[in-house]
Amino acid sequence: MNLNILTYAIYTLVTAFLVFRVGWVFYVNGAHYLYDIFISDRDTADSLNRLLLLGYYLLNLGYVAVSLSFWPQIEDYVQLIEMLGERTGIIVLGLGVMHFMNMAWVRLVKHYTIRNH
Amino acid sequence: MNDPMIVTETVDKTMIVVAYLIYLPVAITLTYYVARTLFKNGKVFMLDIFNGRENIALATNRLFEMGFYLLNLGFALLILKLDVYDPEMFGKQEMIEALSKKVGGFSIYLGIMLFLNLYLFFRGKRKAKERNLIATQTMKGMNQPPQTA
Numbered sequence: 001m002n003l004n005i006l007t008y009a010i011y012t013l014v015t016a017f018l019v020f021r022v023g024w025v026f027y028v029n030g031a032h033y034l035y036d037i038f039i040s041d042r043d044t045a046d047s048l049n050r051l052l053l054l055g056y057y058l059l060n061l062g063y064v065a066v067s068l069s070f071w072p073q074i075e076d077y078v079q080l081i082e083m084l085g086e087r088t089g090i091i092v093l094g095l096g097v098m099h100f101m102n103m104a105w106v107r108l109v110k111h112y113t114i115r116n117h
Numbered sequence: 118m119n120d121p122m123i124v125t126e127t128v129d130k131t132m133i134v135v136a137y138l139i140y141l142p143v144a145i146t147l148t149y150y151v152a153r154t155l156f157k158n159g160k161v162f163m164l165d166i167f168n169g170r171e172n173i174a175l176a177t178n179r180l181f182e183m184g185f186y187l188l189n190l191g192f193a194l195l196i197l198k199l200d201v202y203d204p205e206m207f208g209k210q211e212m213i214e215a216l217s218k219k220v221g222g223f224s225i226y227l228g229i230m231l232f233l234n235l236y237l238f239f240r241g242k243r244k245a246k247e248r249n250l251i252a253t254q255t256m257k258g259m260n261q262p263p264q265t266a
Contacts, residue, residue, distance in 0.1 A: 025183050029176040036173060078130045081137045085197030093191025099184045 003074040011084060012064060015091055019060045022095060027053045033106050037113055064091065128204045136199060136212045143220055144193040148186065151227050155234055156182040162238040166245045181234070189230060193223055 027049060034045035067087065074080050156178055163174040199215055201207050 022183060022187065025179065029179045029183075032173045032176040076130065078133045078137075081134065082198045085137075085141075085194040089191050089194030089197065091191075092187050093195060096184050096187030096191055099180070099187060103180060103184070 003080055007074055007080050007084060008068055011087060014088060015064045023053055023056050037110055130204050132207050132212050133199060133201060133204065136216055137197065139216060140219055144223055147224060147227060148189045148193065151231060152182055152185050155231060159238060162242055166241040189227060
């Protein structure tokens with residue numbers, strides 16, 4: 001059996017699950033932040049939240065799909081585990097860094113909206 | 118024997134796979150317990166920081182928890198790979214040594230992340246206190262008659 005195809009299948013399933021799950025948590029909990037910024041305008045906050053979720057899915061699933069074409073040839077199960085760990089680690093760590101950058105960004109926006117009102 | 122394909126197929130690498138299969142559950146449970154303990158106790162700090170506004174305090178707590186999981190599990194997966202120069206010599210002793218180095222290093226990293234989070238909690242609490250102090254002082258100032266020179 002071709003180990004590369006097996007690895008691609010595992011990688012896609014795991015990362016897609018992670019991206020959907022994490023995105024949903026961000027969508028639900030981030031809404032409170034947007035309500036805080038758009039105090040008088042809940043509809044705008046809701047649509048912005050949905051658009052952000054869509055953009056997040058597009059970026060991350062797109063990255064997963066593109067990164068499949070940069071895998072080396074996989075020779076045995078040890079290499080399979082190593083490569084899966086490394087690639088999944090990169091995307092999970094990237095998600096974490098992006099998440100904290102987004103939270104800092106929301107704080108900054110809130111800071112300026114309060115100052116200008 | 119010059120063909121690398123043949124070499125990798127003949128060498129027995131079971132011990133390396135066993136090492137990975139031990140490392141992964143250990144790292145994941147360790148992260149899970151640390152995150153659960155940290156953010157179960159983080160709620161109190163968040164409620165303090167957001168002046169008891171429960172919606173946003175709990176949301177922030179959840180978001181920080183998610184970020185904590187992402188950063189630490191990502192790091193755990195990234196350092197998974199063992200550098201084994203000679204798989205033939207990788208026996209039980211070498212596996213235990215390599216594992217203790219990995220798991221120990223990861224738990225030190227987790228400890229540093231825990232203290233970083235604690236520092237953030239206390240910093241947020243201090244800032245909230247300062248904000249409240251300024252707010253009460255301006256209110257007092259507005260009630261008092263303007264001072265004349």
